[in-house]
Amino acid sequence: MTKQKKLFAFRMKIISICALFGFFLFWYLVTDVWKLAPETLLPSPLKALETGITKWSVKKPDGSTLPQHIFASLRVSLLGFCFGAVIGVPLGIMMAWWEKADMCLKPVFDFVRTIPPIAWIPIMIILLGIGVVAKASIVFLSAFIPCVVNSYTGIKSTKKVHIWVGQTFGASKTRLLFKVAIPSALPYIFTGLKVSLNSSWGSLVAAEMLGSDSGLGYMIQLGRLLCRADLIIVGMVVIGIMGTILSAILDFMEMKLVKGAV
Amino acid sequence: MEQSGKLKMKCQNLSKTFRTPNGSFEVLKDLTFDVRENEFLVIFGPGQCGKTTLLYMLAGLEGCTAGTVEHNGQLVEEPHHSRAVVYQTMALFPWMTVKRNVGFSQKVRKVDKQKREQDTQKFIDLVGLTGFENSYPVQLSGGMKQRVGIARAYCGDPDVLLMDEPFGHLDAQTRYMMQESLENIWENEKRTVVFVTNNIEEALYLADRIILLTDCPGQICKEYTIDMPRPRSLVDPEFLRLRKEITQQMNANESNSLSAGNRAEMEQK
Amino acid sequence: MSKKNQRARALAYGGGTFLLLLFLWEILVRMTDSQIPFPTPFAVIERFVDMLFHNVGYYYTIVGHVLWSLSRVLAGFCMAAVLGIVLGLTMGWFPYVRAIFMPIFNLLRPIAPLAWIPLAILWFGIGEKYKYFLIFIAAFVPFTLNSYAGATHVDKQLVGAAKMLGANNAQVFFEIVVPAAVPSIFSGAQVALSNSWMTMLAAEMVCATEGIGWIIIAGQAVNDMTQMIAGMLAIGIVGFLLANGMRLLERRCLVWNNQGN
Numbered sequence: 001m002t003k004q005k006k007l008f009a010f011r012m013k014i015i016s017i018c019a020l021f022g023f024f025l026f027w028y029l030v031t032d033v034w035k036l037a038p039e040t041l042l043p044s045p046l047k048a049l050e051t052g053i054t055k056w057s058v059k060k061p062d063g064s065t066l067p068q069h070i071f072a073s074l075r076v077s078l079l080g081f082c083f084g085a086v087i088g089v090p091l092g093i094m095m096a097w098w099e100k101a102d103m104c105l106k107p108v109f110d111f112v113r114t115i116p117p118i119a120w121i122p123i124m125i126i127l128l129g130i131g132v133v134a135k136a137s138i139v140f141l142s143a144f145i146p147c148v149v150n151s152y153t154g155i156k157s158t159k160k161v162h163i164w165v166g167q168t169f170g171a172s173k174t175r176l177l178f179k180v181a182i183p184s185a186l187p188y189i190f191t192g193l194k195v196s197l198n199s200s201w202g203s204l205v206a207a208e209m210l211g212s213d214s215g216l217g218y219m220i221q222l223g224r225l226l227c228r229a230d231l232i233i234v235g236m237v238v239i240g241i242m243g244t245i246l247s248a249i250l251d252f253m254e255m256k257l258v259k260g261a262v
Numbered sequence: 263m264e265q266s267g268k269l270k271m272k273c274q275n276l277s278k279t280f281r282t283p284n285g286s287f288e289v290l291k292d293l294t295f296d297v298r299e300n301e302f303l304v305i306f307g308p309g310q311c312g313k314t315t316l317l318y319m320l321a322g323l324e325g326c327t328a329g330t331v332e333h334n335g336q337l338v339e340e341p342h343h344s345r346a347v348v349y350q351t352m353a354l355f356p357w358m359t360v361k362r363n364v365g366f367s368q369k370v371r372k373v374d375k376q377k378r379e380q381d382t383q384k385f386i387d388l389v390g391l392t393g394f395e396n397s398y399p400v401q402l403s404g405g406m407k408q409r410v411g412i413a414r415a416y417c418g419d420p421d422v423l424l425m426d427e428p429f430g431h432l433d434a435q436t437r438y439m440m441q442e443s444l445e446n447i448w449e450n451e452k453r454t455v456v457f458v459t460n461n462i463e464e465a466l467y468l469a470d471r472i473i474l475l476t477d478c479p480g481q482i483c484k485e486y487t488i489d490m491p492r493p494r495s496l497v498d499p500e501f502l503r504l505r506k507e508i509t510q511q512m513n514a515n516e517s518n519s520l521s522a523g524n525r526a527e528m529e530q531k
Numbered sequence: 532m533s534k535k536n537q538r539a540r541a542l543a544y545g546g547g548t549f550l551l552l553l554f555l556w557e558i559l560v561r562m563t564d565s566q567i568p569f570p571t572p573f574a575v576i577e578r579f580v581d582m583l584f585h586n587v588g589y590y591y592t593i594v595g596h597v598l599w600s601l602s603r604v605l606a607g608f609c610m611a612a613v614l615g616i617v618l619g620l621t622m623g624w625f626p627y628v629r630a631i632f633m634p635i636f637n638l639l640r641p642i643a644p645l646a647w648i649p650l651a652i653l654w655f656g657i658g659e660k661y662k663y664f665l666i667f668i669a670a671f672v673p674f675t676l677n678s679y680a681g682a683t684h685v686d687k688q689l690v691g692a693a694k695m696l697g698a699n700n701a702q703v704f705f706e707i708v709v710p711a712a713v714p715s716i717f718s719g720a721q722v723a724l725s726n727s728w729m730t731m732l733a734a735e736m737v738c739a740t741e742g743i744g745w746i747i748i749a750g751q752a753v754n755d756m757t758q759m760i761a762g763m764l765a766i767g768i769v770g771f772l773l774a775n776g777m778r779l780l781e782r783r784c785l786v787w788n789n790q791g792n
Contacts, residue, residue, distance in 0.1 A: 008626075015630040023635050041653055100544065107545035108552060114767040114774075116729035118645075119744075121736070122751035123759055202643035206733045209648060217646070224649035232649045240641035323691050343697030353692045357710040357787045367696035370706065398787040418696050 043230035051230040052237070062222045062231075064214055070238065072214040076132055077204045080139025081197055088147025088196070089189055095148070096155035097177055109148060117142035117203045121210050130211040135204065142203040143196035150192025154185025190254040197250060201243050216242075267299035270422060270454045271320065271338075276329035278315055289315055291479040293329070297422065302448065302455045306465040307475030308512060313458040314350070316480065317426045320456060321347045333422065343367055346415035348425040352407045354399040360386065360410050361395040367418030385413040388447055405436040412444065416451060425457045429464065441467050445493060462505055467494055474508060476515045483515055570757040579761040587746055587758070597769055600742040603659065604724075604731050607666025611723060615674025616716060622675075623682025624708050636675065644669035644730050648737055657738040662731065669730035670723035677719025681712025714788050717781045724777055728770055743769070 024045055030036045031044035039047065055066045064072070095102050095109070121138055128134035158181045166176045208217025216235050223231035276293040279286050289312035297303055307313050318324040320331055322338045322345065331338040333345060341347075346367075354363050362369075365382040373381075386395060389409040399407055408428055415423055428444075429437045441464055448455060459465050465472050472486040486508065490500055553572045560571045570578070582593035591599070618636075621628040647668050655661035685708050693707045735744025743766055750758035 012626055012630040015627065016634045019631045020634045020638070023638075103541045103544035104548040108548055111549075111767065114771040115763050116725075116732055116766070116770070118729055118733050118736070119747060119763050119766050122747050123756070123763075126751060126754065126756065126759075198643075202645050205643050206645045206648075206736075209645070209733075210736060220646060220649045224652055227653065229650065229653055232653070236642050236646045236650065239643060239646045243643065244641045321695060323695065341691065341695040343695065345695070347692065347695050349688060349692065351688060353686070353688045355689060355693075355707070355710075357713070366693070366698075366706070370693070370696065370698040370702045400787060414696070 039229070040227040041229055043233065048230045048233045048237075052234040055231070055234055061226055061228070062219050064219075066219075066234070066238065069214060069216050069219050069235075070242065073204060073208065073216045074242070076135045076207075076215065077139050077200055079132070080136040080204070081143045081200045083136070084140045084143025084196055084200065085147050085193060088144040089151045089192070092148040092151030092192075093155050093177075093182065093185070096152045097181065113145045113149070117145070117199070118206050121207055124207075125211045130213065135207045135212065135215075138207040139200040139204050143200040146195040146199060147189075147192045150188045150195065151185060154188025154192075155181050157188070158184050186258050187254075190250070190258060194247060194250050194254075197246050198243065201239075201246065205239060267301055269296055270299050270334065271297035271456075272332040273297075273320070274330050274332075276316070276319065276331065277327050278312065278319065278324075279327045288479040290319075291481050293480070293482055295473055295482060295485075297454060297456055300452045300454055302457065302468055302470045304457045304459060304465040304469035304472045305475060306459060306462065306469075306472050306508070307480060308460060308477045308516060311475045311477045311480040313460070313475065313480070314426050316475075317347070317424050317456065317458050320422075321345050321424050323347070343371065343418045344421040346418045346420035346423050348408070348411045348415045348423065348428045350427040350430045352399070352404075352411045352431075354407060354410055354414070356399050359396045359398055360391060360402075363399070363410055364413045364417045366414065371418075381417055381419075385417045388416070388450060389413045390443065403436075404432050405440055408432065408440060409443070412447065416447075416453070420453065422454045422456065425455060427458055427460065429461075430459075437461075437464070442493070444468065449492070462508060463496060466501055466504055466508075467496065472508070474511060484511060568754070568756055570760060574757055575760045575764065578757045579764055582758075582761055582765075588741065588749060591741055593743075593746070593762075593765055596741055596743050596746055597765060600731055600735065600744065601769070603662045603734075603742070604666055604727050606659075607663045607731075608670050608723065608727050610663070611667045611670035611674050611727070612720065615671045615719075615723075616678045619675040619678025619680075619716075619719075620682045620704075620709060620712060623679045623712070624685075624704055640672055640676075644672070644726065645733050648734065652738070662734045662739070665730050665734045666727040669726040673719045673722040673726060674716070677715045677722075678712055681715030682708050684715070685711045714785060717777075717785065721774070721777055721781075724773055725770070728773060732766065 027042075027045050031039070031042055032046065043051075052066075057065055059065055062069075091105075095105050117138055120141055124134040124137050128137065162180050162184060163176060166180050171179065204215070205217040205220075208215040209221040212218045216239050220232045220235035220239075223229070223235060273296075274294050276290060277288070278290040279288045281287075293316065305313055305316065315324060319326050320338065322331075322341045325339075333342075338345070355366065358366065361382055364385055365378050368378040368381060383395075386392060389412055391406060391409050391413065394402065394406065399410065402410065411428065415425075429440050432440060445468060457465075457468060466488060469486075469488050472488060474483045474486070475481065476483045486504065488504065490498065494501060557571050557573070560569050563569075579593075584592060586592055587596060618632060622632055622636075623629070644665060647665055651661045651664050651668075655664055689707055689711065690703055693703050698706060731742075732744040732747075735742040736748045739745045739748075743762060746762035746765075747759050750756070750762060
């Protein structure tokens with residue numbers, strides 16, 4: 001029985017590897033062998049790989065090497081994300097815990113969050129120029145909203161029973177917040193952080209495309225203007241990898257922290 | 263046994279061992295028994311002695327480690343509509359109305375639509391849910407849900423009905439009512455029933471025959487044939503005597519296997 | 532009675548904060564003398580009403596622009612719904628389909644939808660097709676992921692019950708797996724909708740000649756803050772209506788799921 005299962009799992013793995021291989025093979029055949037797509041539209045996987053490696057140290061055609069772009073994007077997104085988390089999480093907790101704050105801020109917040117962060121880009125560019133601050137504030141907005149929403153829901157869904165137990169033992173309201181409500185909301189808060197990180201990374205790319213002179217988004221936008229599809233694909237792959245790495249770091253932190261709290 | 267009915271199901275040397283990360287765990291050991299046509303067989307046993315597993319093995323939902331189950335002389339290997347299960351958790355399809363839940367079996371077997379409608383209505387009426395045909399399961403109470411479960415099982419036109427503690431999740435009052443209803447339904451529509459329970463009153467109230475299982479691993483401890491007239495009274499002297507006898511028998515087993523039981527419980531946790 | 536009171540109090544507090552913020556905005560604009568013509572809230576609303584009746588750009592009123600944007604969202608969203616649900620459900624239920632498509636899907640999934648913009652423009656030009664493609668990508672991922680989750684988390688007992696009642700494999704898939712995944716698919720649709728609404732904006736901002744994103748970017752081109760903020764107002768209103776429409780649809784379709792408990 002278990003042997004059969006293992007065999008099945010093994011076979012599935014083989015199929016998966018074949019499928020991936022087939023994907024790249026197909027790409028290779030279309031571009032390099034059958035020449036169905038011109039190189040400006042879809043470069044061969046080998047060409048993309050080559051560009052990816054040389055781009056590591058070559059500044060042409062967009063003025064920076066790949067690590068410089070990565071660093072620029074990472075700096076802006078982490079800056080915005082940290083501000084968003086530092087302001088958003090406490091705000092969400094406050095709104096959920098103090099009824100008055102809830103009544104005052106919830107409607108305003110509900111209104112603001114219907115506007116996607118991307119819509120703010122032009123305004124930010126006019127107000128703050130195309131520097132780090134403008135981009136960081138876009139990232140801030142897109143990180144801020146999910147942080148507030150998730151911490152709010154987390155605190156609101158604290159089990160009533162837990163609060164009652166705390167109350168019967170005579171805990172003060174602040175103590176209840178820190179000892180009961182926040183620990184039980186931690187999983188929600190972390191979900192919020194993960195969503196934030198994802199959306200801030202995404203909107204950063206947009207911000208860099210619409211007005212910037214560095215960063216991965218700028219690189220792929222320039223790749224389009226120069227018809228360098230290989231550069232675009234390298235940029236997309238790096239964006240994907242960086243996004244994955246960032247979420248993996250958060251996952252790791254959640255594992256450490258939430259386990260400790262429960 | 264001098265049962266008049268002919269043989270329906272036959273279990274021979276059934277055993278079941280679960281493999282857990284910390285070793286294997288024997289739930290059922292060497293069970294051999296028959297199920298006869300149109301009898302109401304109750305499998306009665308304490309706590310977690312593998313009654314549900316046994317029932318699932320009879321249904322073909324779960325494989326056995328050793329031994330065989332035969333139904334009408336054929337080996338049971340997978341679930342079949344001739345062996346309908348009534349689940350403890352009801353397991354109704356929440357997105358279907360009562361009518362569609364009950365008619366499901368005939369629908370998937372492509373039974374003629376007119377007959378399906380007739381049968382569906384007949385069994386809904388039989389379990390006393392007339393008027394709730396178009397309700398969804400979430401709109402019903404626990405007892406009513408289980409009525410749907412019974413009607414659904416019946417409507418598949420099964421040869422054997424397998425009931426897995428069907429009233430386990432109900433409150434005491436509803437439970438009594440459901441026991442009475444079930445007896446009525448069964449008297450109206452005779453089927454072979456294998457009924458699993460851990461409630462002695464329920465067992466005595468419903469059973470033609472009781473198989474008493476021991477705890478961990480489940481083995482057949484004793485068999486009782488109950489031939490009190492139906493409907494039975496819960497305070498009838500014969501009823502009380504049997505109840506006492508079976509309870510004593512069970513307690514004796516329990517003290518024997520207490521240490522074993524504890525160990526098994528630990529292993530499950 | 533007390534519930535009514537509570538409502539009135541919430542309304543008073545919320546409305547009060549709103550008014551206070553608007554007032555602050557007005558004061559700030561009047562007090563500061565910046566080079567950028569930042570509008571007062573009153574001016575924004577005036578412009579918004581004006582946009583309802585007069586053309587923004589040459590051809591359309593703001594309603595026309597919104598309809599353009601909505602048509603794009605609808606096209607991409609529907610394509611993504613069909614393909615995403617089919618792929619997700621089959622991946623969730625059939626191990627072979629999962630083995631073949633899951634690695635490729637996982638390979639492409641981490642790339643943010645907006646990062647596809649340059650490649651999409653190269654491939655499809657700057658017309659409608661490019662926007663459909665982007666919105667498709669943005670909505671496809673949540674649809675697939677949620678359908679997949681729905682199909683893999685089907686209650687095993689329900690599957691057993693269906694088999695026991697005589698359903699064959701195809702029937703189990705269509706009668707049990709598909710309906711059981713619907714609630715999960717709906718929450719995916721909610722995410723997909725807000726994703727595609729956002730991606731549509733970005734796509735239109737990068738290049739378009741009409742649509743709600745164009746209004747904003749056109750405002751930026753001539754430094755017209757009033758038009759930009761009025762456009763954002765419209766975006767907010769339509770986005771709000773879309774999300775709530777979706778929720779309403781969900782409640783309608785899932786009568787069996789949201790009563791009780």
